[in-house]
Amino acid sequence: MIARSNTTIKTWHQLKPIWQGGEELVKIGLPHSQLPPAWQILLLGDGSPTRHLRLLTSETIQVDVIDMSLIGNDLDNAPADIKKIPSPRLRRQVWLKTASGKILAYATSWWEASHVDEYLQNRNLPIWESLSRLHTELYRDIQGIYYGESEALEKGFRQKGAFWGRHYLFWHSGKPLTLIYEVFSPYLCKYLGEFKINN
Template sequence: MIIKPESTITTWHQLQPIWQGGEELVKIGLPHSQLAPAWQILLLGDGSPTRHLRLLTSETIEVDVIDMSLIGDDLDNAPKGIEKIANPRIRRQVWLKTASGKRLAYATSWWEANHIDDYLQNRSLPIWESLAKLHTELYRDIQGIYYGKSEALEEGFEEKRTFWGRHYLFWHRGKPLTLIYEVFSPYLSKYLGKIKIDD
């Protein structure tokens, strides 16, 4: 995988939030009229989204790596927590999709450049799969949840909708390993049911 130098940094697809919540809301959950229970398990649970998507769809989940950029000490307009990832940093952007090609999630992650190869030995694998092969013990610290819009994600998911996303830190041996920002396709309603339960 070729890593782009800082001079060719591309942008990443951040939601323009209509609503957002922090760690306190993540801990207690949201009203079901705002986000249905099955969706809360996906967004606020501490399990692997790649594993969840595999179980939901009964398909292998593949990673389409669309960007690996060296961003140095740039904060990259990333969520709070980026400062915990040591410099220099690499930003990785991917689509998570079924083997049949349906895009289910978009993710951006930020890694310490000097150690990314220790954890992502095969960068085309999902992060969870890479770390599981290494038997890496992790704590997924969900720090924020978002509901918002993105033209780029509308195009990528082929869904003219608003989207739910989240960001979290992965901790390993008491230290932050990577910061991850994920957005899920509304197409997952096929498996999870309605995104919100009406009053």
């Protein structure tokens, strides 16, 4: 059953882009002088980010669910791909953090409300782990990459911006299952190397 809180969170933490790229750039990647290869594997690769974060940190990655809001037919100021997710919709917001409490990423996802319980049976598991337990065949279709600012994420990560993020669709059985928007903490430079952006 869908968890309903007494108050609906009206907003989610979208980056204010300094720079952004679309699907074509996602396919070819960025110059290594702009974004090191390890960062590109995390941002532009089609593997599980929670799996990558666990391998990088050698810690279990936990999910802190901060929002499960029914948004109906609202487009929620989300990427245009939200139109591919049938309505009424549910928005889920989480922090991904290590077992020791270090917040590494933020994610918002949008689901068809009538099907979310089918795929997220345990709300505290990462999406990929939940779907893997169901043996759900998926295709991660990355649509956009962003470098931008967010005061809310600076507070959440306890790191100064700007931040790298992306959005993608999960496809299942030829249909879009969920839209996901992720932003990563600069703390990951410890593992992935420093980056710079040319405005």
